[in-house]
Amino acid sequence: MQTTKQEVSDLLSRLPDDCTLEDVQYHLYVLQKIERGLKDVEEGRVYTQEEVEKKMSKWLEK
Known part of the structure; x- marks a missing residue:
């Protein structure tokens, strides 16, 4: 596992x-x-896909 500093350094080297x-x-x-x-x-x-569809249908009704 990399440290945050290593992750930032890796990111900077890729940019x-x-x-x-x-x-x-x-x-x-x-x-x-x-x-x-x-x-x-x-x-x-x-x-699940079904849970998302159910939540979205409630939001879209309003």
Whole structure:
């Protein structure tokens, strides 16, 4: 398991030299969201297709 510092260093090495601070922030945000989603899956915090369709149909009725 990599440390946060190693993950950021790896990210920076993959980005082009002319990337902006905004580019770096965006990529960090995306990586954070992916990691959070994978953790949710591991911990069973997921919805089935049927559950999603049921929730969406309620939202779309309003």
